[in-house]
Amino acid sequence: MDSSAWGLLIQGAWTTLWISGISIAIGVVMGLLIALLRVAKIPVLHQLLGVYISLARATPLVTLVLFIFLTAPTMGINLNRNVAGIIALTLNTTAFNAEIWRSAFNNFSKEQREAALAIGMTPWVYFRRIMLPQITITSLPGLVNEMSFLIKGSPAIAVIGVVDLTRVTNRISAVTYDPLPPILAAAVLYMLIISLLVWLQRLAERKASRLAV
Amino acid sequence: MPETAAVSIRNLSKSFDGTEVLRDVSLEVQPGEVVSILGSSGSGKSTLLRCINWLEQPDRGDIRIAGDRIGVSDSGKPMSRRELAGMRARLGMVFQGFNLWPHLSVLRNVTEAPIHVQGLSKTEADERAMALLEKVGMADKREQYPYTLSGGQKQRVAIARALAMQPKVMLFDEPTSALDPELVGEVLGVIKDLSKEGYTMVLVTHEMEFARAVSDQVVFLDKGIIIEKSHPSEFFENPKTDRVRRFLELEAPAV
């Protein structure tokens, strides 16, 4: 592989990284919000969110990507490929994250809540200062796991023409007629991205050890 | 005019799933007074204590803290979360299971509410917290996390945490029941010091000798009803009812 092939590869890796990164960032926060709304058990909304989560978790990413990209124009919305990809990845990862956050909520100790309310915290202060820091740490392994699933699933956005780290290997081998080197190189880059995540997770787990009661 | 009671409970009733756990309970705690609530398991002691700071909502009756009603605002509507939090800040509670926040160091457990509820600066809160940790003998452990502490140490930190809000009244729900016997003394010692300093306290306990030593008033709950309310010497030496006499024989044969 020559330097222009490497250049293309890095560009593809960058596309994978930023599209996944934005989806992950939105997905983690949206997942938290949806989990909060679900825990509040607001009648109709609760069921609607439940349906969304089941659907989003059951739908293959490729299907979701195509669905978003093809239905948006019929509703008069003009989506560029990247945005359609981000929306699809976000819808997918949000659903998984919402379940991770929700189980952390449900397992959180009632005692700590009572101590917080008894001392004069409003439920909001309690959530922000006591609950959120702890459930963030306990949810992190699950969230990071979901992040690496998303990154590994992200080649699905190639079906609508986004040139990501996987798709770019096609382009390179179309010129070089030697598909193996670019695919190996792409695999190494995926591994680098994932191991960065795992390293971040280790860091967080070290902090989490003190939560052991 | 008599002084305003620190806590005034009038005709309090509370049911869980149709079973009445507290029945028409009335009780006044004067400023500086220590009141012990005794009774066998399931008699409603914790529920009574938890109604005082509205962790449980009574079905009937009213509760006033230094004259102000908790849980129900002047208009008769349920208090907003903010109003309720303001009332609760005037009451310190110490739980059987300590309930420390595990993600915060000893010092930060104590400064958390002064900083984030009362709005104290970190410096002010640290100063106040260190004085209290000194008082409960935990100053040298300020940087440690709860999981490194013994039960007795945890409970002393929990007491300092509650005191840091400078509450008008301290509520203790069996503060030593979860402790190994050899650790009970250090916690009771702290509570005793507080009583000498004139803190107003309501204490649920199974430590009969201790209740006798620190209390100004002893209240006995039986199936949700206060069947005796008297001075400790009277209560322990001259109980008015057979129920209390039997209870004392079981709980404190030595007394």
Ligand SMILES: Nc1ncnc2c1ncn2[C@@H]1O[C@H](COP(=O)(O)OP(=O)(O)OP(=O)(O)O)[C@@H](O)[C@H]1O
């Ligand atoms: N949240 C609740 N839901 C249903 N029942 C409850 C609840 N809290 C307490 N009870 C019941 O109310 C009764 C009184 O409970 P409470 O905890 O006040 O007793 P207690 O005197 O503190 O007992 P102990 O000495 O065992 O702590 C018990 O029968 C208990 O099972």
Ligand SMILES: [Mg+2]
């Ligand atoms: Mg109890």
